[in-house]
Amino acid sequence: MATDTANGEHQTTTKPPPLPSPLRFSKFFQSNMRILVTGGAGFIGSHLVDKLMENEKNEVIVADNYFTGSKDNLKKWIGHPRFELIRHDVTEPLLIEVDQIYHLACPASPIFYKYNPVKTIKTNVIGTLNMLGLAKRVGARILLTSTSEVYGDPLVHPQPESYWGNVNPIGVRSCYDEGKRVAETLMFDYHRQHGIEIRIARIFNTYGPRMNIDDGRVVSNFIAQAIRDEPLTVQHPGTQTRSFCYVSDMVDGLIRLMEGENTGPINIGNPGEFTMLELAETVKELINPEVEIKMVDNTPDDPRQRKPDITKAKELLGWEPKIKLRDGLPLMEDDFRHRLGVATKK
Numbered sequence: 001m002a003t004d005t006a007n008g009e010h011q012t013t014t015k016p017p018p019l020p021s022p023l024r025f026s027k028f029f030q031s032n033m034r035i036l037v038t039g040g041a042g043f044i045g046s047h048l049v050d051k052l053m054e055n056e057k058n059e060v061i062v063a064d065n066y067f068t069g070s071k072d073n074l075k076k077w078i079g080h081p082r083f084e085l086i087r088h089d090v091t092e093p094l095l096i097e098v099d100q101i102y103h104l105a106c107p108a109s110p111i112f113y114k115y116n117p118v119k120t121i122k123t124n125v126i127g128t129l130n131m132l133g134l135a136k137r138v139g140a141r142i143l144l145t146s147t148s149e150v151y152g153d154p155l156v157h158p159q160p161e162s163y164w165g166n167v168n169p170i171g172v173r174s175c176y177d178e179g180k181r182v183a184e185t186l187m188f189d190y191h192r193q194h195g196i197e198i199r200i201a202r203i204f205n206t207y208g209p210r211m212n213i214d215d216g217r218v219v220s221n222f223i224a225q226a227i228r229d230e231p232l233t234v235q236h237p238g239t240q241t242r243s244f245c246y247v248s249d250m251v252d253g254l255i256r257l258m259e260g261e262n263t264g265p266i267n268i269g270n271p272g273e274f275t276m277l278e279l280a281e282t283v284k285e286l287i288n289p290e291v292e293i294k295m296v297d298n299t300p301d302d303p304r305q306r307k308p309d310i311t312k313a314k315e316l317l318g319w320e321p322k323i324k325l326r327d328g329l330p331l332m333e334d335d336f337r338h339r340l341g342v343a344t345k346k
């Protein structure tokens, strides 16, 4: 079996993947594709569930501990015959029968992943081990949502998958950055050693409806602040950059990666790059031209620049983002206004 590596080399695994469930080959068994989404009650996970549920051949099981996610994000599916929701922490083993695993479970916002860093590491390492063990037992294909944070404070710009990164191993962000790096290592070790079918997405900053209002990430902060007439808090120096991907584009990329033939890692993100001051100015212009922009202290190890090189995603998945920041922000504003109960100013 030929596979891609981050360096574009091809490696050959000696082991064939474990066989899928015999039910897959049963003539009389009208089986649906059983898909587990860990972290499916969260922001990206719940949008992924919506998309997967559109296909009547899919049966979706969500496992989530509700640390940052909520049942509310899945309320339209609760009680649906093809949907099941399990309160489960991925640091504990999970014994179920599935054909595909989208493994998203992990707090993603810096304020949440730094809140209990030991738990964040456990979620990334033990959680990923448990999901790989499940994939091995039932012969399922598994996709990990890794992150652009594996590139740390990158010295190469934009970041291609072949870049190994510049990560502080002992900093306050390391529980997440290094946790995801170990998770990627585990994925490749299970692939080489046990023939597991793996997919790794390196996700770059994603935004959209259903982000927690007090999530602490920059787009949700600025939108909530603009709606509440509070100053937009730009963290020093304000020249640091990010590239923002709308959530429907992200979900499309993740499903293409799962369904395609490439292990990855593959960057999935929008290459449109903005400084945080530019983002604040854009939110101000689109949502509340009266609002003040205020400079505040930054947190340690904040990456100074970030922009995905998406050549691989274009070539291997036929994927590129469609929604520009200026079109995505108003969609998120509508959702935030609805949840905050604040109507648009006339």
Ligand SMILES: NC(=O)c1ccc[n+]([C@@H]2O[C@H](COP(=O)([O-])OP(=O)(O)OC[C@H]3O[C@@H](n4cnc5c(N)ncnc54)[C@H](O)[C@@H]3O)[C@@H](O)[C@H]2O)c1
Binding pocket: 038, 039, 040, 041, 042, 043, 044, 045, 063, 064, 065, 066, 067, 068, 069, 070, 088, 089, 090, 091, 103, 104, 105, 106, 107, 108, 109, 123, 127, 145, 146, 147, 148, 202, 203, 204, 205, 206, 207
């Ligand atoms: N949103 C982004 O910009 C971004 C960027 C890069 C990578 N990612 C990755 O995508 C995934 C989803 O991110 P998101 O933005 O939707 O975050 P989110 O916080 O909204 O969702 C994470 C979900 O995982 C659940 N969870 C956390 N720890 C768990 C555990 N131990 N057991 C079971 N469930 C657990 C949470 O309750 C939540 O529902 C994460 O793996 C994250 O690292 C997101």
Ligand SMILES: O=C(O)[C@H]1O[C@H](OP(=O)(O)OP(=O)(O)OC[C@H]2O[C@@H](n3ccc(=O)[nH]c3=O)[C@H](O)[C@@H]2O)[C@H](O)[C@@H](O)[C@@H]1O
Binding pocket: 107, 108, 109, 110, 147, 148, 149, 203, 204, 205, 206, 216, 217, 218, 219, 221, 222, 233, 234, 235, 236, 240, 241, 242, 276, 298, 299, 302, 303
């Ligand atoms: O895309 C990724 O790979 C990672 O990106 C984010 O991490 P980060 O980029 O630090 O996200 P934010 O907390 O939204 O910060 C982005 C930038 O905005 C700045 N910021 C944040 C919040 C704020 O109120 N003001 C502000 O200027 C921060 O200093 C930082 O430079 C996510 O939180 C991670 O889940 C994800 O894995």
